[in-house]
Amino acid sequence: MRRAMILTLSGALALLLTVPALAALAPGAKAPDFDLVDTAGQRHSLQKYLADGKIVVLEWFNPDCPFIVKHHKLHKTMDTTYASVKEQGVVWLAINSSAAGKSGHGVERNTKAFEEFGMTFPVLLDPTGATGKAYEARNTPTMFVIGRDGLVAYAGAIDDDASPQDLGKTNHVAVALAAVLAGGKPDVTETKPYGCSVKYAD
Amino acid sequence: MPIRSRSSAPLLLAALTVLAPGCAREAGPAPRARDGAVEVELLTAEKAAVPGRILTLGWRFRIDEGWHLYWHGVSDTGVPPSVALTLPTGWEAGPLRWPAPSRHVSPGDILDHVYFGEVVLLQTVRVAADAPLGGVAEIRARLDWLACSGNCAPGSAVLVLTLPVERHAGPTPAADGITRIFQNLPQPLPQGLATSAWEGNDLTVAVPGAGRLEFYPLDSGGPLLAPLSDAAADGGALRLRMRERDGHVGPVRGILYVRGGDGVARSYELNIPAAPAADHPKVGS
Numbered sequence: 001m002r003r004a005m006i007l008t009l010s011g012a013l014a015l016l017l018t019v020p021a022l023a024a025l026a027p028g029a030k031a032p033d034f035d036l037v038d039t040a041g042q043r044h045s046l047q048k049y050l051a052d053g054k055i056v057v058l059e060w061f062n063p064d065c066p067f068i069v070k071h072h073k074l075h076k077t078m079d080t081t082y083a084s085v086k087e088q089g090v091v092w093l094a095i096n097s098s099a100a101g102k103s104g105h106g107v108e109r110n111t112k113a114f115e116e117f118g119m120t121f122p123v124l125l126d127p128t129g130a131t132g133k134a135y136e137a138r139n140t141p142t143m144f145v146i147g148r149d150g151l152v153a154y155a156g157a158i159d160d161d162a163s164p165q166d167l168g169k170t171n172h173v174a175v176a177l178a179a180v181l182a183g184g185k186p187d188v189t190e191t192k193p194y195g196c197s198v199k200y201a202d
Numbered sequence: 203m204p205i206r207s208r209s210s211a212p213l214l215l216a217a218l219t220v221l222a223p224g225c226a227r228e229a230g231p232a233p234r235a236r237d238g239a240v241e242v243e244l245l246t247a248e249k250a251a252v253p254g255r256i257l258t259l260g261w262r263f264r265i266d267e268g269w270h271l272y273w274h275g276v277s278d279t280g281v282p283p284s285v286a287l288t289l290p291t292g293w294e295a296g297p298l299r300w301p302a303p304s305r306h307v308s309p310g311d312i313l314d315h316v317y318f319g320e321v322v323l324l325q326t327v328r329v330a331a332d333a334p335l336g337g338v339a340e341i342r343a344r345l346d347w348l349a350c351s352g353n354c355a356p357g358s359a360v361l362v363l364t365l366p367v368e369r370h371a372g373p374t375p376a377a378d379g380i381t382r383i384f385q386n387l388p389q390p391l392p393q394g395l396a397t398s399a400w401e402g403n404d405l406t407v408a409v410p411g412a413g414r415l416e417f418y419p420l421d422s423g424g425p426l427l428a429p430l431s432d433a434a435a436d437g438g439a440l441r442l443r444m445r446e447r448d449g450h451v452g453p454v455r456g457i458l459y460v461r462g463g464d465g466v467a468r469s470y471e472l473n474i475p476a477a478p479a480a481d482h483p484k485v486g487s
Contacts, residue, residue: 065354066348129310
């Protein structure tokens with residue numbers, strides 16, 4: 001509980017310091033820390049990844065959302081994008097903020113999805129929604145690219161086609177990662193995410 | 203929208219006539235289809251297509267209880283339904299017309315603008331002036347939508363309507379309903395109903411005597427800082443805090459929902475030009 005309050009507070013402070021976002025925590029904000037457990041029981045701490053010099057991609061995830069199915073099953077957008085950068089010090093984490101009783105919640109459902117989708121990166125569970133709310137994630141998927149400096153370098157959609165089946169022409173995350181990996185800043189730092197609502201507790 | 207080339211038109215019409223000989227003089231039943239939680243139906247206000255005249259279409263979505271569809275303006279989540287229309291050569295479709303949506307707030311400060319129960323999107327089509335009298339015309343549409351409740355499900359359907367092409371067209375049984383839906387579309391804001399004023403980056407919209415106001419933004423060109431708290435309030439005034447973008451604030455475009463002191467709700471098109479440059483100091487200066 002204490003951790004949740006700190007997370008929310010750091011999110012609020014970051015907001016005060018930056019231009020309000022289109023629909024999620026804005027680029028330039030300090031990425032709120034988290035320490036979450038994945039479906040296999042492994043802990044993942046943002047602070048630790050940053051201390052190891054990693055670039056971190058966050059993907060808000062719900063296996064029962066058609067837009068997640070689009071990018072994990074119809075197309076392998078997330079895994080292929082990750083595959084193209086994982087040797088360069090990039091960590092990719094899916095985070096599921098579905099509350100108990102809501103669609104896509106729980107270890108069992110997400111373990112099954114992990115196998116069904118053939119995922120190559122972990123699914124972290126955030127059933128209290130504290131991390132999701134700290135990032136102001138409203139859609140699955142919402143994407144964040146966090147630079148080695150711990151600041152949000154990109155926030156928004158994975159691509160530029162909001163349909164539940166078609167791939168966009170531009171993969172915003174791949175473009176942002178290329179810029180960050182080259183030591184620069186992305187030209188496009190923020191887009192409007194699209195997808196299902198994150199299923200927070202009532 | 204698929205466009206058929208002019209050169210193939212006579213062949214195509216001939217083929218349609220052969221394919222649908224029984225329909226030559228009578229419009230078929232309104233085409234309808236269901237996919238998941240949504241049933242779609244194509245309504246027309248006229249019994250026949252008249253060369254050079256307007257045909258009025260209504261795309262009716264009947265939505266199961268507990269589910270919703272999305273409006274075409276700004277929402278945090280979801281996508282609006284789409285209609286991809288295939289018309290005979292020379293026919294021209296107008297834009298979809300969208301009834302005012304409802305505000306829908308979900309846990310996590312998620313604000314969407316949606317339709318519950320039923321919505322009819324309206325669209326007018328101008329029949330080609332040289333559409334051959336006595337023939338049959340086919341209107342074909344692919345509809346796609348996203349319906350959400352506790353979860354979301356995409357749906358789609360293909361609807362095909364055949365209509366006789368005649369010199370005159372009487373109204374269908376759906377015509378009165380379509381007229382009412384047209385009348386309930388957001389109307390141009392009547393002169394004198396509302397006032398608006400910029401103060402820095404804040405826009406105040408006032409409708410004296412109103413019981414409740416809501417604003418549904420049409421595009422993110424002039425984004426609201428806090429739509430959840432700012433864009434709906436009891437009483438006769440809304441103060442919309444706006445985000446500056448590219449050195450200017452606004453314009454503000456959307457639907458203003460007004461529930462009058464008499465309890466009657468109406469919706470209007472709100473189009474406020476960008477704030478005058480001098481009125482909003484740059485952020486940080």
